[in-house]
Amino acid sequence: MFQHRHLLKKLFMIVLAGFVLTNCGVRQKYTILYNLGGTSSGTATNDIVDISKNIKRFRFEKVVDSSVGAKNNFIQLLKGKVDFAITHNSISVKNCRDVKLSKKEIENENNLRVVAPLYGEKLFIIYPDSLKAKSLPELMEGRRIGVGPKTSALKDLLVDLMEHYKVDINKCTFVNTPYKQNKVTNNKIDVSCFLTDYNDKTVRAQLSNPDLVLFDLDASTTNPKLSSAEGFRIFHPEVHTFIIPAKLYGHTPKKPAITIGVSAVLLTHKDVHKHKVYDLIDNIFKFNSKGHILNRMEEDFDPDDLHYAIHEGTTLFQDRNRPTFIERYSKPIASGLSVLIAGFAAFMRWRNNRRYRLLREFYQRALELEKRINQKGGEAFYREAFAEILAIKAQVYDLLIEGKIQVNDNFLAFQALINNLILQLTISDPESAKIE
Known part of the structure; x- marks a missing residue:
């Protein structure tokens, strides 16, 4: 021991x-x-x-x-x-x-x-x-x-x-x-x-x-x-x-x-x-x-x-x-980034313009429908108009979900127009609003 x-x-x-x-x-x-x-x-x-x-x-x-x-x-x-x-x-x-x-x-x-x-x-x-x-x-x-x-x-x-x-x-x-x-x-x-x-x-x-x-x-x-x-x-x-x-x-x-x-x-x-x-x-x-x-x-x-x-x-x-990789290639990297940023900015402008044109088409359809509502009447027409408004609304919201339309002032104006038309038809013909 x-x-x-x-x-x-x-x-x-x-x-x-x-x-x-x-x-x-x-x-x-x-x-x-x-x-x-x-x-x-x-x-x-x-x-x-x-x-x-x-x-x-x-x-x-x-x-x-x-x-x-x-x-x-x-x-x-x-x-x-x-x-x-x-x-x-x-x-x-x-x-x-x-x-x-x-x-x-x-x-x-x-x-x-x-x-x-x-x-x-x-x-x-x-x-x-x-x-x-x-x-x-x-x-x-x-x-x-x-x-x-x-x-x-x-x-x-x-x-x-x-x-x-x-x-x-x-x-x-x-x-x-x-x-x-x-x-x-x-x-x-x-x-x-x-x-x-x-x-x-x-x-x-x-x-x-x-x-x-x-x-x-x-x-x-x-x-x-x-x-x-x-x-x-x-x-x-x-x-x-x-x-x-x-x-x-x-x-x-x-x-x-x-x-x-x-x-x-x-x-x-x-x-x-x-x-x-x-x-x-x-x-x-x-x-x-x-x-x-x-x-x-x-x-x-x-x-x-x-x-x-x-x-x-x-x-x-x-x-x-x-010098590091960044230091050695700073000029070409800067030039590349400038081109990339310019290209990205151009892409964003094109994308925003495309979204605007797409929303404008639906906005014009809604305005034309508003004119017809103001000129015509009748239960059958109101039902047809109401269905068309809902179809336009559904299409726009689908595009919104897909990212092809973005929420901005133009979209809010469109949404206000649609809601106003729905309200107008509901007041003119309460029965037609039931299809919503």
């Missing part, structure tokens, strides 16, 4: 503790992948974690990963190692053929959702100015091309681009290195490629060398929409064309240069509650400090440009300030 009481007491204390903790504001924890190495995604992740401290519903815990690259981050999401991660919009399972994934992990791709595109990552192709390359095949063929770590998705995108520009891939050697070691050197790398942001420290450090320059994908134009890179985008809708401003890195590029890029997106799983995703986006826009990489986030973006569906919470956030 004592043991039962002790167990019940213990259970009660556990439930009470849970209740107290719940009501003391304990927030749910979500994990977010943090890459070391000073990358844009690492900077953005830090910003997101700091901003999330303002959120009451949940908090973030960083999962530190020494591996760098959008491909690595994507794989960690597929494996369920983290709840949130920043990766590239162009990444999919097809980029992970060299990684062993279970069937369940592959199927997890269908559960991924975009929280938001965060910023654009551009393709930077850095090479010695002494090469004087005029085309991508001329630059790449026979060269050692640095593409960073194997966990990066850069190589897949770069190969697709090179094939579009008719580069013979078999004549190219791709070199994987740690991110910061992806540099143009005499003995390892001839061309260094990055998929990153304008402010990337490794890119800036290389381009501080006046002998290294950026490659322009289409030197014939400064309009991305008219460039050959736009042709590549048609077949790869998740890719965007960008302009690298002239003299951005001092000596290079000499004029605005065309390149391609992808959006860095914050991905999560679809089962994360929509209101928590809503709170996250809302707080990013509320508390993001100037100068941070997240400042380039845009509230409205085209879901068709994204490889994955947007999260339900993101849709909720985007719809928060959108």
